[in-house]
Amino acid sequence: MIKQLATSLERILEAFSVALILSMAFVIVxxxxxxxxxxxxxxxxxxxxxxxxxxxxxxxxxxxxxxSHMGFSGVLFGLKGIQQKIVFWFSEIVVxxxxxxxxxxxxxxxxxxxxxxxxSLPWLPVTVAQSVIPIGSALFIxxxxxxxPQALEDMxxxxxxxxxxxxxxxxxxGLDTEELFADRKRTAGVKS
Amino acid sequence: MIxxxxxxxxxxxxxxxxxxxxxxxxxxxxxxxxxxxxxSMLNVPLALYDGATKFPLLAIPLFVxxxxxxxxxxxxxxxxxxxxxxxxxxxxxxxxVNIGVSMxxxxxxxxxxxxxxxxxSVLMPAMKKKGYDPHFVAAITSSSASLAIIIPPxxxxxxxxxxxxxxxxxxxxxxxxxxxxxGGMMMALAYYLAIRYNFPREDAFSLKVLGQKFRESAxxxxxxxxxxxxxxxxxxTATEGAGLAVLAALGIGIFVYKELTVKQLYRCMVRASVQxxxxxxxxxxxxxxxxxxxxxxxPQHMAQAIMDFTDSQIAVLMLLNLxxxxxxxxxxxxxxxxxxxxMVLPLIHQFGIDPIHFGLIVTLNLAIGQQTPPVASVxxxxxxxxxxxxxxxxxANLPFIGVLFGLLMLITYxxxxxxxxxxxxxxx
Numbered sequence: 001m002i003k004q005l006a007t008s009l010e011r012i013l014e015a016f017s018v019a020l021i022l023s024m025a026f027v028i029v030x031x032x033x034x035x036x037x038x039x040x041x042x043x044x045x046x047x048x049x050x051x052x053x054x055x056x057x058x059x060x061x062x063x064x065x066x067x068s069h070m071g072f073s074g075v076l077f078g079l080k081g082i083q084q085k086i087v088f089w090f091s092e093i094v095v096x097x098x099x100x101x102x103x104x105x106x107x108x109x110x111x112x113x114x115x116x117x118x119x120s121l122p123w124l125p126v127t128v129a130q131s132v133i134p135i136g137s138a139l140f141i142x143x144x145x146x147x148x149p150q151a152l153e154d155m156x157x158x159x160x161x162x163x164x165x166x167x168x169x170x171x172x173x174g175l176d177t178e179e180l181f182a183d184r185k186r187t188a189g190v191k192s
Numbered sequence: 193m194i195x196x197x198x199x200x201x202x203x204x205x206x207x208x209x210x211x212x213x214x215x216x217x218x219x220x221x222x223x224x225x226x227x228x229x230x231x232s233m234l235n236v237p238l239a240l241y242d243g244a245t246k247f248p249l250l251a252i253p254l255f256v257x258x259x260x261x262x263x264x265x266x267x268x269x270x271x272x273x274x275x276x277x278x279x280x281x282x283x284x285x286x287x288x289v290n291i292g293v294s295m296x297x298x299x300x301x302x303x304x305x306x307x308x309x310x311x312x313s314v315l316m317p318a319m320k321k322k323g324y325d326p327h328f329v330a331a332i333t334s335s336s337a338s339l340a341i342i343i344p345p346x347x348x349x350x351x352x353x354x355x356x357x358x359x360x361x362x363x364x365x366x367x368x369x370x371x372x373x374x375g376g377m378m379m380a381l382a383y384y385l386a387i388r389y390n391f392p393r394e395d396a397f398s399l400k401v402l403g404q405k406f407r408e409s410a411x412x413x414x415x416x417x418x419x420x421x422x423x424x425x426x427x428x429t430a431t432e433g434a435g436l437a438v439l440a441a442l443g444i445g446i447f448v449y450k451e452l453t454v455k456q457l458y459r460c461m462v463r464a465s466v467q468x469x470x471x472x473x474x475x476x477x478x479x480x481x482x483x484x485x486x487x488x489x490x491p492q493h494m495a496q497a498i499m500d501f502t503d504s505q506i507a508v509l510m511l512l513n514l515x516x517x518x519x520x521x522x523x524x525x526x527x528x529x530x531x532x533x534x535m536v537l538p539l540i541h542q543f544g545i546d547p548i549h550f551g552l553i554v555t556l557n558l559a560i561g562q563q564t565p566p567v568a569s570v571x572x573x574x575x576x577x578x579x580x581x582x583x584x585x586x587x588a589n590l591p592f593i594g595v596l597f598g599l600l601m602l603i604t605y606x607x608x609x610x611x612x613x614x615x616x617x618x619x620x
Contacts, residue, residue, distance in 0.1 A: 014462045017461075018465065020465065021253055021464055021468070022461065025439075028250065028431060028432060031432070049245040049246075050245070053245055055472070056244040056475075058469070060472075060473045062462070062465065062469065063473075069470050069473065070212050070213065071209050072209065073209050075209070087209070088209075094205060095210060095211065097218075098214050098217050098221070099214075101221060102217070102236060106236075130237075
């Protein structure tokens, strides 16, 4: 049930991230074409920058559900039994607590921007652009919670993000991942 | 004392697998709470938002996406075929091809891990089949991919440029001569080892085959011309060049080679957005830490302390090299740049070190860091694909790390190697 929810959220977040990165590529290429044709877009810089922030926080939630944020799993994977579990749950509390604080203050700050609009697009309220902080924080927390069962499973198998990423590449290259990562456990411990 | 405590907390959080970006954010919030109380918390979301809006950083998702598109289409295979036809005939041909392909591929990918995954999965099994030692295979693939991060376009240089407020185009230009020099040094070492250990040759040189492989990869070769020609020619900025790279990679993958499916395209965009977000979250939380450290004037205090200790530029550069080499063993390259560059910038300015020159030094240090365990993302990737032990491979990798270190010393103490081309184009 939780894994199904996690998969559904992952698909939604992926689709949104793809839409954002496509929009950004389009805005930048369109901006170059317009500038070269002598009709520079006044909203180009501001909109592209906002898209980058949105990719940062929606993409971060996507990365959270995939457990692919840069980190160091060597010590955690080297521990065993109850010690490993304590460290795992403590790190989860730190991550969720951080985004809890950011989300609460992000929501509070939105109140200060009421009535303000973007400089280059006066019809777009600043609160819409800034809302990515509390929304992104909430999504990150949900993604982190839903991915805990998979993270526990991976930890038990000694499978870190590095391996998951390589498996994806290997599958696209048509390589046998079972054989390819037979001795991966020995070198596990470093995230890319 | 308080800084040591915060640094200790940061280290402890990273060690227990809290993502580096979040560890930095937690320490920043802790420092702000201790220094200014709960009222300062209102600055947290503002700094996290502003930290991710630096315009030059827009190039990162686009270069990452362009690299992903090229990995997925057959561009890497075509480049391998071309370089094989060019230099495969010499002794140790495949080792040379490995280095040559990394240099070509770097010009369009900008990511060392992507480089290893794309070219290594094809070249490493081929080298092992020809009788090369698997540890040597992993070592040469890994080191040449890391060298490639100083060859433009480079994600690390974009990050450095945005953080140090330095021209990314000049940084790219500064990487050209050191990149080619490093590639030449690595090929010379590979040739020496090939003679010593009697490595095999590939097929004899044939102008006809070379012509055929050149025609097959002509579109792939157009990519660096579009990207670097546009940027260096002043036609587009680095960010716009990245946008054009995406457009060109899409056009070549879909319409010319006809090998990019909708599903593959979608997966490329997902990976690009996730990779971008992991780097950008680091940038954002480091901006938060920067806010706290700047108010505390820590970078200035650090600069003063080092100036009290020495007034020699040579000694300062040696100290900075040592700092980055040690950090590179324990931190991912992007994290090291984002965390340390803002701290040492005042020192760089005080000692009159050119920030472009320093950018090359930082990038090459981090290239070495990708080869030195325990945190050696590129080496670990190469070892995974070659199915060899990381520590034994590190031993085989020592001569190649030696080449990278030699290049670092040359770049550090002969600034004209990196700055010569920049001065030639832009004037000194």
